[in-house]
Amino acid sequence: MNEADSRRVASELEHLGYQPSDAPEESDLVILNTCVVKQQAEDRIYGRLGSLKTAKERRPDMTLALMGCFVGVKEAPRLQKTFPFVDVFMPPSDSGPLLDYLQQTKLYDGALEAEAQDRNLRDLVQDADLLLPIEQRKANAISAHVPIVLGCSHACSFCIIPYRRGRERSRERQDVLQEVRLLVDQGVKEITLLGQIVDRYGLELDAPTTLARLLRDVHEIEGLERIRFLTSHPNWMTDELLDAVAELPRAMPHLEVPIQAGNDEVLEGMRRGYTVDDFRRLTDRIRSRIPDAAINTDIIVGFPGETDAQFEDTCNVCQEIGFDKIHLSKYSERPKTVAARFHPDTVSEKDKTRRWHQLDGIQRELLAVKQQQTVGETVEVLIDRHAKGRPGGRTPHNKLVYIDAEPHESLLGQTRAVTIHHATPYSMIGSLAGAHA
Numbered sequence: 001m002n003e004a005d006s007r008r009v010a011s012e013l014e015h016l017g018y019q020p021s022d023a024p025e026e027s028d029l030v031i032l033n034t035c036v037v038k039q040q041a042e043d044r045i046y047g048r049l050g051s052l053k054t055a056k057e058r059r060p061d062m063t064l065a066l067m068g069c070f071v072g073v074k075e076a077p078r079l080q081k082t083f084p085f086v087d088v089f090m091p092p093s094d095s096g097p098l099l100d101y102l103q104q105t106k107l108y109d110g111a112l113e114a115e116a117q118d119r120n121l122r123d124l125v126q127d128a129d130l131l132l133p134i135e136q137r138k139a140n141a142i143s144a145h146v147p148i149v150l151g152c153s154h155a156c157s158f159c160i161i162p163y164r165r166g167r168e169r170s171r172e173r174q175d176v177l178q179e180v181r182l183l184v185d186q187g188v189k190e191i192t193l194l195g196q197i198v199d200r201y202g203l204e205l206d207a208p209t210t211l212a213r214l215l216r217d218v219h220e221i222e223g224l225e226r227i228r229f230l231t232s233h234p235n236w237m238t239d240e241l242l243d244a245v246a247e248l249p250r251a252m253p254h255l256e257v258p259i260q261a262g263n264d265e266v267l268e269g270m271r272r273g274y275t276v277d278d279f280r281r282l283t284d285r286i287r288s289r290i291p292d293a294a295i296n297t298d299i300i301v302g303f304p305g306e307t308d309a310q311f312e313d314t315c316n317v318c319q320e321i322g323f324d325k326i327h328l329s330k331y332s333e334r335p336k337t338v339a340a341r342f343h344p345d346t347v348s349e350k351d352k353t354r355r356w357h358q359l360d361g362i363q364r365e366l367l368a369v370k371q372q373q374t375v376g377e378t379v380e381v382l383i384d385r386h387a388k389g390r391p392g393g394r395t396p397h398n399k400l401v402y403i404d405a406e407p408h409e410s411l412l413g414q415t416r417a418v419t420i421h422h423a424t425p426y427s428m429i430g431s432l433a434g435a436h437a
């Protein structure tokens with residue numbers, strides 16, 4: 001979500017005459033986009049702010065903006081006192097305060113001066129067809145993230161996001177379609193629709209709609225090759241949505257649906273709103289409609305009060321369901337959340353780390369078997385990178401594949417059939433089908 005926010009603000013700034021720079025300390029304008037989902041991420045913000053403070057002291061005319069979950073929807077007044085050297089505070093997904101600041105200080109392209117006298121910069125950038133300059137972000141131009149649901153109203157007990165990104169709001173269908181069309185015009189081949197609970201898209205709009213209907217609309221856009229969406233919530237993944245994924249050839253058979261824990265008491269403490277059996281039924285529903293679906297999940301180890309036995313339940317459920325990828329994290333207490341207020345962080349750091357490694361080991365074993373089964377198969381790879389001296393990309397199931405071929409710019413953005421000849425738990429190597437190995 002932050003990457004998508006950064007891309008949008010970058011496009012708006014380029015429209016106002018700014019150019020990207022690799023040297024923040026030498027730049028006229030620096031925006032630090034922030035994440036506070038874990039304490040570790042928040043700690044890094046303080047470090048970056050320290051070095052930017054030094055840069056600002058050296059070059060007081062630099063504009064410094066702080067954006068994202070650290071600022072949240074109501075933390076700006078408090079942060080202004082703590083970080084007086086920061087010029088602008090921007091809530092997540094909201095460039096408005098920065099555009100107002102640039103308007104007041106007249107820090108925008110002189111060619112826009114006449115226009116900006118009659119209209120504010122917010123309206124100017126909103127009306128502009130904001131093009132993502134492909135020359136500057138070639139690697140990213142193949143795939144792009146498009147936020148469709150902002151904020152979250154669920155309030156899981158461990159999660160700070162509803163406090164920082166605000167209540168759930170869906171973007172208007174036409175806005176989303178317009179953004180996807182622009183990205184496709186610029187060469188983007190794969191779109192990932194984003195939301196904290198993406199499958200709740202459209203439910204609260206004046207003209208209510210659903211993610212399934214949006215998928216069908218996006219699927220009509222000519223030139224778009226792949227559509228993904230994330231993150232789902234087990235309670236909101238409807239049959240209508242699964243049917244759309246099953247029917248639409250360009251909707252990828254890859255779902256991101258966090259279970260978070262494999263024990264009912266822990267799930268209740270987390271206020272997730274489902275049981276392990278509910279989740280089992282969901283995976284059955286998914287696999288009955290999309291038999292080969294890649295099901296990825298998130299798990300938090302060491303939630304307050306989690307016992308070894310409860311953690312073992314989580315390990316067993318992971319083996320039983322056979323997830324394709326587990327995004328693992330250790331519980332990190334976040335201020336103001338229900339968990340921070342009512343559930344003391346009882347699991348030691350040592351136990352959290354041990355559980356993390358145990359589950360990671362299970363995941364490696366599961367993936368080693370799954371990935372090995374693909375050896376000899378031919379898969380479609382959207383080539384989006386050159387790494388380790390080879391071209392590489394993702395399969396429809398979002399698996400990483402490197403190709404035995406010379407890296408060449410012309411391969412980027414192509415979807416090629418690749419025959420897998422080597423597999424490790426986290427990536428595979430193959431040859432272009434029809435090419436001699």
Ligand code: SF4
Nearest residue numbers: 152154155156159196
């Ligand atoms: S669904 Fe739960 S974990 Fe996800 S963003 Fe909302 S509150 Fe946080």
